[in-house]
Structures are given as C-alpha cells and as structure tokens.
Amino acid sequence: MSKLNPFFSVVIPLHNKANFIEACVESVLQQDFKNFELIIVDDGSTDDSIEKINNFKDNRVVLEQQQNKGAAYARNRGVEIATSHWIAFLDADDFWKENHLSEFYKAVQLFPDEVVFSSKPSIIKEHNKTTTAQYSFELDSKMKPLSYFENSTKHSLLITSGMLIKKDFFKQIGGFNEAIYSGQDTDLFIRIGLQKKIVFNPKSTFTYYVSSENNISKTPRFKERLTFINAYQHQAEKNPALQKYLDLNRFSIVLRAKMHGDSTWKVAQQELNENSLSKKQLFLLKLPGGLLKVLKSIQQKLLQFGVEKSAF
Template identity: 40%
Template structure:
C-alpha cells in the first residue's frame, strides 16, 4: 500500500480548513501524513487545526511567504515518496487517495498522477471539468499534457500527486511567481514527467473563496508564469498553444479592467491562430462588451447554465 504525504498551505482559511481536514480523515485509504504549513495566518486558522488530535497531523508555521514557499517547506520535511497536494479551501471525496493509488499501480511508469475533479462555480452549481482529449473509463497515460488541457487543465492542484524525485528534478515551486505557481509546476511536469490520469471525480474545487490568491494578486503578476517558458514554446507547438490560451484569458481580464498596456503586451506575444472562433471574437471585443458578457455569464451561472469560450 502506498503512503502519501499530504501538503496543505494555510493562509486565512478559517471557514474552510475544518472541512478540508475532515475530508482527509474520512478517506478510505488511511496510509498518510498531513503536513500543514501555516503561512502567517491572521484569522486564527491554525487554532482550528490544533483542535484535531490525530497524530498524523503536523502543523508548521512561518511568516507569510506565499503558497509556493509553504508547499516547498512541507514537501522538504515529508517522509513519504508520494506527495498529494490539497489547498485549504478545497475538499476531497473519500475515494481520492484510493484512486491515486489505483492510478499509480495501473500506470507504474508515471511519476505524476492526477484525478478528475469538479468545480463549484457558486454556492449550489457544480460544473464538471472538460478536457481537450478523449477520457477513457480507467487510468490512462497522458502523452501530451498541453494538448489535453486546452479547455480545463487536466491536472488541478488539489487533485495532483507526484514523487519527490520528479518534484526536485523540475526545481519545485518557483517562489518568485506570485500567481500561477501551480500552473508553472504543472508545465514543468508536462515537459519532463510521465503523467497519468484517472477519470474518476475525487475532489471539489471552490472557484470563489475568501482570500483567494489569484484574486488578490495583480494581473501583471500573472505574466511571470505565462512568459517563463517562452524558449520551450519555440520548440513545442502544443505548449505554445496552451500558453496562448493563458495569454488570451489574461488579455480578456486586462481589457475588462482597462489595462490597455498589459493587453497590448499579450496581443504582441499571442499567435491568434491558436485561438478558436469565439476566443478571437472576444479578444477583439471592447472592454464594455466583455464586462457586459461577463455579467450575463454570472446570471446564467445562477440559473445553472455555463457558457465558456474554451469550447
């Protein structure tokens, strides 16, 4: 049986961390340790953790340095080869670790594995992840991660597991990136790792939560992960397309917020042939039209209807 070191970065998630930990302790697979790195929380999140008496839980603390530094610290002191990531505001279903183990056993050459997931768009509407590859009914190797991730990313942070060996080989989380560190890590895995995917849904991602890092950082901060792999993009057409999809998303946000300088930078670097018709149309729309469409999308979500430019 495989043992997992579960790493949770914790920053001001007092309303989520209890359910997060309960979802781990309710796993059908019970061979694990939990390492929580309190990244300078100011809301008493660590006090919730201290109420749990399970000896497998270890609580470390550091001054606020960001999720990358917290995850790196947790992984550095972990005792098992296989690492499983979980964000403090996400939730595993009881089968998560079992399905990770099944995937590792079925795809023995893999050093990175991930499971399927669903996305909570608002309080009541769950969206199923969609991928740009055929998903089989059993664990499968992913030959081209970037080709498979042009709609939703095949690997989501809290559904991801990997060996410490491949993590160290790719250099771990980049602490210089303020937003998108997880995407950067998965890009490095996509370039150097052997990845396997399990189609079973085993975790829930909350898209909108309190103190969400992607909401708190500036748009320009996201350029760091987008432009980091430009040399590899020249040699890998699918990576270029994958990163252009990310440039498209950031460009839409920039235009909606009136950051024309950032939009022009992204427009210069993007290959529009990598976008579909809807994406090209949106990319050339005005900020006013984009804001109006975004508002309309939110109303549709409330009616449990989701329309996306990615498919």
C-alpha cells in the same frame, strides 16, 4: 499504518482559511485509504485557523508554522518535511472525496514507472453552483497517461488540489517557484508537462472552489503572469502543443486585463499567435473591456440557471 512510513504525504498550505480548513482537514482524515501523514504549513495566519487545526486529535496531523512567505514557500516547506516518496497537495479551501487517496494508490500500482497523477474535479463556481470539468478530449472509464499541453486546452489536466507527484521528481524540477505570487501552479505544470505525461483518472475524486475568500487567483497581477508565461516561449518554437497552451494563457490574460482596465492586455495580445485561437476566441479578443464585463455578467446569470458557457 506505520507512522514512520506513510505511503502518502498530504501537504496543505494554510493562510487565513478559518471558514474552510475544518472541512478540508476532515476530508483528508475520512479517507478510506489510511496510510498517510497530513502536513499543514500555516503561512502566518491571523484568524483562528490554528485554533481549528488544534481541535483535531489525530497523530497523522503535523502542524508547521512560519511567517507569511506565500503559498509556494509553504508548499515547498511541506514537501521538505514529508517522509513519503509521494506528495498529494490540497488547498485549504478545497476538499477530497473519501476515495481520493485510494484511487491514487490504484493508479500508482497500475503505472509504477510514472511520477505524476491527477483526477477529474468537481468545481464549485459563483453562487455555489457545482459543475464537473469539461475537457478537450473524450473521457472514458480508464486511467491513462496523457500529454499535458495537448490535453489542457479547455480544462487543465492538473489542479493543485488533485495532483500526486513523486517527491524526487518534484525536487528535480525545482518545486513551486517562490518568486511567483499568482500563477505558481501554472508555472509548475508547464515544467511537469515538458518532461512527463500525466496519468489521468476520469473519476471525480475532489472538489475545488473557483472563488473563495482570500483566493490569490482573483488577484490581478497580469504582468507577472505574462512574464513567466513568456519565459517558456523559446521552448514553444519547436513544440506546437506548448505554443497553443501559452497562447491560450495569453488570451486569458488579455480578456481579464481588459476587464480590470490593466494595459498589460496590449502586450499580451501583441505576443500571442492568433492561429492558436478559435473563431469565438478571436471574436472575444477584439471586444472592449466594458462589453466583456457585460458578457461575463450574463455568463454568471446563466450559471445560476445551470447553463455553463465559456470562452472555449
């Protein structure tokens, strides 16, 4: 491997993930594809995350430290430091299987003109139950370019920890929006989907946690999420697939905001087009927050017994 010319630059934003970061970094260093650099951007951690990083003695590991400015800033900073044309993101509480980068390398060789790649995740949910992503399209064994919005109505084609993107294209579309605290990944995915297809690998090459400590996705900032979703409405008027994608995100905001007692649900419900929803979703849309909480509790109980149900 040439230290000066890695094929991949791996970017990990880190903030107080001491209980996860060792397994995360080890999953990168144990890749069967070795030609990479690993850039860890510590975003003002106050636990012993840095101490655990310093225990790794590998010249591919680069540690950048900054004051707490948020995950979007940390990811963008990692891309600025990166010396490769290809950026693979990984969150500090997720981990890769050993073939993650080698599968991306194969994909890049097969589709040299494409700039965004992803693979199927394994998902660790509540009670440490592991499932695989379920999609709205039929899976086969072949990698192929897919339209983002049409194929992300059940589970997103893109997950940050399982995404590879060409550095020039990432910078061209503006990177992660640092003004968005929660939902910055969805905002980036929309901008990607408006311009490019995603080369999707149906093999499961990484694992991510739906719920972990200090997970900002659990932070209820519904008004902020609705605002950036609505920013793309003018483009959705001539793009039915984008319209449905935005409405499904509004639907999710309605349900979650109701359960949190946040009045943003009223605005979100007024703004979504109900023609985008299934009969089951329309039924859920009419339920009060208290009943939604009961159904959510039942869903979690079923998950403990290996039965997975969703609003889709």
